[in-house]
Amino acid sequence: MMVIRKSAAIAALAAGSILVLAGCSSGSSSDETTAPVDGGELTVWVDSDRAEALQDVVATFEEETGSTVNLVIKDNSKIRDDFTQAVPAGNGPDITIGAHDWLGSLVQDGLVAPLELGDKVSEFEDVAIQAFTYDGQVYGLPYATENVALMRNVDLAAEAPADFDEMIQMGNDAGTQYAFVVGLDPANADPYHLYPFQTSFGNSVFEQNADGSYTSTLTIADAAGQDFATWLGEQGAAGTINLNLTQDLSKEAFNAGESPFIITGPWNVADSQAAGINIAVDPIPSAGGDTARPFVGVQGFYLSAKSENTILANEFMVNYLGTEDVQYALYEAGNRPPALTAAYEAASSDPIIEGFGAVGAEGAPMPSIPEMGNVWEFWGVAEANIINGQDPESTWTKMADDIQASIDG
Amino acid sequence: MTGATTEDPKQQEDPRAAKRRARAQAYAEAAGAGWKVWLAKIVMLGIIDAASVYAIFVLAASGEWLVGAIVALVTIAVNYIYLRPGLLPAKYLTPGLIFLFVFQIFVVLYTVYIAFTNYGSGHNSDKEDAVNALLLQSQTRVEESAAYPTTIVENFGSFFLLVTDPDTGEALIGGEEQPLEPVADAEFDGSKAVAAPGYTSLDFSGIIANQGAIADLSVPLTDDPNDGYLKTTDGSTSYVFISNMEWDPVADTMTNKTTGVVYRDIGTGAFTADDGTEILPGWVVTVGFDNFARAFTNQDIRGPFIAVTLWTFAFAILSVATTFILGLFLAIVFNDPRMRSKKYYRIIMILPYAFPSFLSALVWAGMFNQDFGYINQVLLGGADIAWLQDPWLAKFSILVVNLWLGYPYMFLVATGALQSIPEDIQEAGKVDGAGVWQVFRLIKFPLLLVSLAPLLISSFAFNFNNFNLIYMLTGGGPRFPDAPINIGQTDIMISMVYKTAFVGSMRDYGLASAFSIIIFIIVAAVSYIGFRQTKVLEDLN
Numbered sequence: 034m035m036v037i038r039k040s041a042a043i044a045a046l047a048a049g050s051i052l053v054l055a056g057c058s059s060g061s062s063s064d065e066t067t068a069p070v071d072g073g074e075l076t077v078w079v080d081s082d083r084a085e086a087l088q089d090v091v092a093t094f095e096e097e098t099g100s101t102v103n104l105v106i107k108d109n110s111k112i113r114d115d116f117t118q119a120v121p122a123g124n125g126p127d128i129t130i131g132a133h134d135w136l137g138s139l140v141q142d143g144l145v146a147p148l149e150l151g152d153k154v155s156e157f158e159d160v161a162i163q164a165f166t167y168d169g170q171v172y173g174l175p176y177a178t179e180n181v182a183l184m185r186n187v188d189l190a191a192e193a194p195a196d197f198d199e200m201i202q203m204g205n206d207a208g209t210q211y212a213f214v215v216g217l218d219p220a221n222a223d224p225y226h227l228y229p230f231q232t233s234f235g236n237s238v239f240e241q242n243a244d245g246s247y248t249s250t251l252t253i254a255d256a257a258g259q260d261f262a263t264w265l266g267e268q269g270a271a272g273t274i275n276l277n278l279t280q281d282l283s284k285e286a287f288n289a290g291e292s293p294f295i296i297t298g299p300w301n302v303a304d305s306q307a308a309g310i311n312i313a314v315d316p317i318p319s320a321g322g323d324t325a326r327p328f329v330g331v332q333g334f335y336l337s338a339k340s341e342n343t344i345l346a347n348e349f350m351v352n353y354l355g356t357e358d359v360q361y362a363l364y365e366a367g368n369r370p371p372a373l374t375a376a377y378e379a380a381s382s383d384p385i386i387e388g389f390g391a392v393g394a395e396g397a398p399m400p401s402i403p404e405m406g407n408v409w410e411f412w413g414v415a416e417a418n419i420i421n422g423q424d425p426e427s428t429w430t431k432m433a434d435d436i437q438a439s440i441d442g
Numbered sequence: 443m444t445g446a447t448t449e450d451p452k453q454q455e456d457p458r459a460a461k462r463r464a465r466a467q468a469y470a471e472a473a474g475a476g477w478k479v480w481l482a483k484i485v486m487l488g489i490i491d492a493a494s495v496y497a498i499f500v501l502a503a504s505g506e507w508l509v510g511a512i513v514a515l516v517t518i519a520v521n522y523i524y525l526r527p528g529l530l531p532a533k534y535l536t537p538g539l540i541f542l543f544v545f546q547i548f549v550v551l552y553t554v555y556i557a558f559t560n561y562g563s564g565h566n567s568d569k570e571d572a573v574n575a576l577l578l579q580s581q582t583r584v585e586e587s588a589a590y591p592t593t594i595v596e597n598f599g600s601f602f603l604l605v606t607d608p609d610t611g612e613a614l615i616g617g618e619e620q621p622l623e624p625v626a627d628a629e630f631d632g633s634k635a636v637a638a639p640g641y642t643s644l645d646f647s648g649i650i651a652n653q654g655a656i657a658d659l660s661v662p663l664t665d666d667p668n669d670g671y672l673k674t675t676d677g678s679t680s681y682v683f684i685s686n687m688e689w690d691p692v693a694d695t696m697t698n699k700t701t702g703v704v705y706r707d708i709g710t711g712a713f714t715a716d717d718g719t720e721i722l723p724g725w726v727v728t729v730g731f732d733n734f735a736r737a738f739t740n741q742d743i744r745g746p747f748i749a750v751t752l753w754t755f756a757f758a759i760l761s762v763a764t765t766f767i768l769g770l771f772l773a774i775v776f777n778d779p780r781m782r783s784k785k786y787y788r789i790i791m792i793l794p795y796a797f798p799s800f801l802s803a804l805v806w807a808g809m810f811n812q813d814f815g816y817i818n819q820v821l822l823g824g825a826d827i828a829w830l831q832d833p834w835l836a837k838f839s840i841l842v843v844n845l846w847l848g849y850p851y852m853f854l855v856a857t858g859a860l861q862s863i864p865e866d867i868q869e870a871g872k873v874d875g876a877g878v879w880q881v882f883r884l885i886k887f888p889l890l891l892v893s894l895a896p897l898l899i900s901s902f903a904f905n906f907n908n909f910n911l912i913y914m915l916t917g918g919g920p921r922f923p924d925a926p927i928n929i930g931q932t933d934i935m936i937s938m939v940y941k942t943a944f945v946g947s948m949r950d951y952g953l954a955s956a957f958s959i960i961i962f963i964i965v966a967a968v969s970y971i972g973f974r975q976t977k978v979l980e981d982l983n
Binding site: 072073098099100102117118121122135137138140141142143144146147148149151152168169170219220275276277278279281282338339341342343344345347348351352405406407410411414421437438439440 | 489563564566567568571573574575576578579581582583589631646647649650651653654656657674675676679681722723802808811812813815830831915916919925927928941944947948
């Protein structure tokens with residue numbers, strides 16, 4: 034008799050835990066999209082740096098439209114995963130901040146809605162619009178671009194080098210410990226930082242359409258790609274490109290004046306200036322004769338596919354976030370060249386921003402197609418092996434075959 | 443555990459009367475506990491009940507009837523248990539059971555459920571969402587088409603677009619299923635039509651109040667749907683769109699109007715054409731044992747699978763063995779009564795245990811750097827050893843780092859176990875003429891194992907899935923030169939699963955869950971055998 038009673042109680046209790054679960058799930062109702070009341074309501078996910086810069090525009094928008102905007106501050110590294118999980122569950126935001134290379138996956142998951150910029154398209158930098166274009170549709174409102182360029186220590190090298198060999202020559206003449214540095218990883222090199230050299234041979238990862246978007250046709254292993262691989266092997270043997278010089282070590286070396294040149298992005302400018310280095314930003318010297326075009330990453334705002342406040346969200350994105358003042362405020366918060374041409378021109382009074390922007394304008398948008406994810410897996414390891422002295426041609430060809438197999442699944 | 447019995451041992455009494463008496467006694471006992479206890483109980487239950495009622499309302503409002511019903515049942519059960527005298531075991535067990543269910547059993551059950559679905563990239567929601575997203579994505583603005591200045595007007599609850607033709611400047615009006623037609627006497631503000639007779643013009647707040655309906659409004663340009671339709675995204679401008687996907691809810695098909703290909707729902711969680719091409723996004727469906735079949739038949743994994751499995755076992759066993767030997771050795775040394783300032787040494791010993799292993803692994807990765815690392819540069823005077831790039835050295839490095847991370851734990855538990863061994867056993871051994879080594883091997887060590895063996899097994903289980911260390915220190919590298927996917931010499935099973943299920947930007951939670959279950963079975967089997975073996979030791983006491 035007792036036994037039966039006890040087990041019945043336990044079964045009831047086990048079910049009881051659902052109560053706690055329900056508590057967990059109903060606790061997150063604060064950032065659900067709600068049906069509009071009077072002026073409507075928008076939920077926007079931003080990271081903490083951008084949230085400061087958006088306070089003013091949010092206040093203006095609320096005043097002019099009578100709506101409410103909830104800025105939800107999210108941790109930068111979690112935004113993508115949270116968005117991917119929250120939107121299908123129906124408690125995602127109306128708008129989220131994000132990087133353009135998520136676009137392919139977001140579209141494939143059906144999480145984002147196209148944004149009709151109308152005639153405003155022409156007011157943005159081409160590379161920014163290209164980056165947010167997928168299958169001929171624009172999916173986000175860009176606000177900043179970022180890319181690597183050649184950062185030069187003016188006291189060690191007075192002129193910008195014309196090409197790679199001249200840069201090495203100048204570096205040797207400067208008598209510093211390293212002729213030039215670029216941050217790599219011992220096991221995975223760093224395809225992102227080495228990509229400008231790759232493009233200077235005329236090679237790209239995927240075929241590019243006329244409008245700058247990428248097809249899923251792999252072009253990495255063409256003749257130009259092989260030339261780059263051969264060159265990479267030579268540099269590895271000559272020791273000009275050192276795998277063991279990690280990001281941190283290369284930055285330290287440059288900031289300590291041990292190298293006149295470093296390939297890096299705007300994220301390292303503040304530290305170098307704080308270390309007392311007198312810097313200039315130049316185009317990346319070509320190794321293969323063509324223009325060295327780095328990857329350009331673009332940050333922007335996405336509109337959720339399940340937003341029920343699309344008109345209000347559109348209004349906020351296109352006519353508020355897409356204005357010069359807001360883009361300039363975002364530039365001041367993040368120190369990246371703005372995506373809106375007018376704001377970029379205003380920010381270009383700073384020669385460093387101008388330098389990165391000029392290189393970026395020549396750059397190639399980072400492919401946002403989902404297939405790009407399959408490339409990273411193999412690309413860096415192959416580059417590291419070539420630098421370590423494996424046969425460039427066969428390593429590069431095998432890498433391309435592996436990538437293709439991985440894409441074909 | 444036995445329940446608080448209410449049976450009265452006296453047989454000759456009428457059982458019902460005995461029951462009544464026992465219940466009365468129980469009530470009296472409970473009341474005797476004092477009014478403060480009762481008050482606390484009532485307050486706590488009140489809080490729980492209030493929260494549950496709120497939760498039930500929220501759940502009912504969002505149509506989650508099943509979960510709502512379960513919450514209601516559980517709340518009733520909780521009240522019953524705590525208000526009724528007796529049921530003492532249940533009173534103690536309830537909170538623990540609830541948390542056990544939420545944080546353990548539910549998670550396990552959910553993982554099992556996911557293992558039988560195709561949940562992952564491109565399949566993350568229901569069919570309705572997928573259809574919605576596909577239609578959104580397939581609407582494209584007609585290239586070079588003009589923008590129509592627009593006013594939203596309303597008539598008997600339906601919305602219409604009052605637009606001004608950018609070429610001719612005349613006013614046109616149209617609604618859902620109602621192609622554009624000229625309006626005779628529209629009011630103009632400048633060159634933009636702002637009102638039409640018989641219609642109410644909406645201001646911005648009016649538009650926002652009805653934005654869902656207005657955003658969905660598509661007005662055909664002409665009677666021919668292929669000419670496209672006008673849509674507005676901001677309520678003040680419309681553009682000409684064409685959609686190249688058509689959703690037929692009756693036939694349950696998606697048709698690409700440009701190519702004419704028909705995509706059907708064939709139960710695989712995505713619209714599929716006759717030639718097998720799928721269009722994404724799809725939706726979540728259950729796929730039976732597909733994920734398990736893929737886990738065992740995955741071509742990519744098959745090659746390195748044996749090597750990875752062997753290394754996983756070697757890594758887990760060697761990690762436990764090395765940390766245990768070092769920890770035990772230090773524990774014995776520092777247990778010696780002749781040792782001075784033991785306290786301070788012990789604090790230093792435990793330091794590696796106090797650092798987060800994530801951080802330690804990254805620091806070690808830097809120290810192992812071939813050209814600039816502390817180990818090559820300082821300890822070995824500028825040697826050029828590829829610690830993390832050579833297959834065997836990388837394995838060795840991982841074991842060294844794990845030894846550094848893991849020995850403090852073993853040191854702690856061994857110290858505790860040593861101190862619980864009575865001294866007189868040692869004395870007895872010595873009297874019988876055994877040497878120090880013999881006393882340790884034959885007396886102390888078996889006694890230690892009695893209490894430490896379960897901890898060694900749990901340490902094995904932990905290291906078997908020690909993803910953090912592998913991921914942070916070597917990332918699984920160096921890679922197998924012949925593997926078609928990114929699997930390396932130091933990958934253990936869990937990191938291999940991670941790389942297989944989350945290749946690039948593709949996340950396949952179904953496959954990952956299936957793998958997790960397989961790994962769980964392996965670890966459970968090993969642990970079970972281990973515990974069976976340690977039963978033998980328990981006879982020592």
